[in-house]
Amino acid sequence: DGGITQSPKYLFRKEGQNVTLSCEQNLNHDAMYWYRQDPGQGLRLIYYSQIVNDFQKGDIAEGYSVSREKKESFPLTVTSAQKNPTAFYLCASSGRTSGRTDTQYFGPGTRLTVL
Amino acid sequence: GDSVTQMEGPVTLSEEAFLTINCTYTATGYPSLFWYVQYPGEGLQLLLKATKADDKGSNKGFEATYRKETTSFHLEKGSVQVSDSAVYFCALYSSASKIIFGSGTRLSIRP
Numbered sequence: 001d002g003g004i005t006q007s008p009k010y011l012f013r014k015e016g017q018n019v020t021l022s023c024e025q026n027l028n029h030d031a032m033y034w035y036r037q038d039p040g041q042g043l044r045l046i047y048y049s050q051i052v053n054d055f056q057k058g059d060i061a062e063g064y065s066v067s068r069e070k071k072e073s074f075p076l077t078v079t080s081a082q083k084n085p086t087a088f089y090l091c092a093s094s095g096r097t098s099g100r101t102d103t104q105y106f107g108p109g110t111r112l113t114v115l
Numbered sequence: 116g117d118s119v120t121q122m123e124g125p126v127t128l129s130e131e132a133f134l135t136i137n138c139t140y141t142a143t144g145y146p147s148l149f150w151y152v153q154y155p156g157e158g159l160q161l162l163l164k165a166t167k168a169d170d171k172g173s174n175k176g177f178e179a180t181y182r183k184e185t186t187s188f189h190l191e192k193g194s195v196q197v198s199d200s201a202v203y204f205c206a207l208y209s210s211a212s213k214i215i216f217g218s219g220t221r222l223s224i225r226p
Contacts (some may be wrong), residue, residue: 006158042218043159043206050212058213090158102147102166102208106158 003027004107006091011112013085021076025092032074033092033104036060043090049074074081078112085114117142117209122219124202128195129225136190136220138179138205147208148172148181148188153219154201162190162203197224 006026007093031050034044044089045058049068063082074078074093078085088111092104122137140148147166151159163172168183177192188205205217 004158029124040221043216045213048213071132092159102214103149103164104214105161106151109158111156 004091004093004105006089006107006110009108009110011110013071013112015114016080018080019078019085019112021078021089021091021112023074023076023107024072025074025093025107026034026072027093027095027105028071029093029095029105030071031094032068033094034058034064034066034074035074035090035092037088037090037109046076046089085112087112117207117211117215119148119205119207120219121203121205121220124219124221125223126220127223127225130197131194132224134190134192134195134199134222136203136205136222138188138190138217140186140188140205140207142186142207143210145183146210147207148179149206149214150177150179150188150190151202151206151216152201159204165173187197195222195224197226200208 009021026032033048034046044060046064047066049055065077091107094104120139149164150162152162153159161222163174164179165172171180179188179190200223202219202221204219206214209215
């Protein structure tokens with residue numbers, strides 16, 4: 001059963017600690033994305049990766065870091081430099097379908113709360 | 116730059132009412148257009164898409180038509196159910212190879 005998994009669903013951390021959010025996909029998609037969603041808000045792009053070993057900053061990359069060592073995996077680290085890390089984090093991926101790579105498919109999300 | 120504007124919510128309707136959620140866009144060329152739905156505490160699910168002018172996307176009774184002349188992609192459903200209560204996002208695939216999302220419209224359906 002193909003899809004995107006994010007773990008854990010809920011994550012609690014103390015202020016000043018780094019935390020890594022997991023995102024794995026078995027859709028054989030080349031591109032992967034991380035978004036942040038705050039209550040009642042739309043999605044903001046943090047980082048994206050079009051291919052293994054390459055990634056680009058999105059609109060709100062400060063205080064975050066990523067790696068893309070494997071096609072299937074795109075972990076996001078929320079560092080202590082992120083001033084307001086409490087949010088809902090969504091991972092997505094896209095691949096070539098009908099000659100296009102424009103449709104993104106989302107994981108279930110991780111809700112991070114920093115205490 | 117490319118952008119998406121959708122009607123602000125919340126929208127509250129009675130069951131079996133007709134639904135319209137307005138969405139307009141600004142973009143160069145002919146971007147693909149999408150509607151995504153988010154149920155409480157979950158990720159986004161693709162609801163429907165259209166890739167060229169006059170295309171109609173449809174799924175689960177929802178429809179939207181790509182109108183190039185009015186740069187719109189309004190979401191409609193003839194008879195809503197309580198289970199349709201969710202947040203709906205309009206989006207486009209931009210010339211910068213990224214998806215641009217609208218701010219979302221919260222829909223609540225009363226039994």
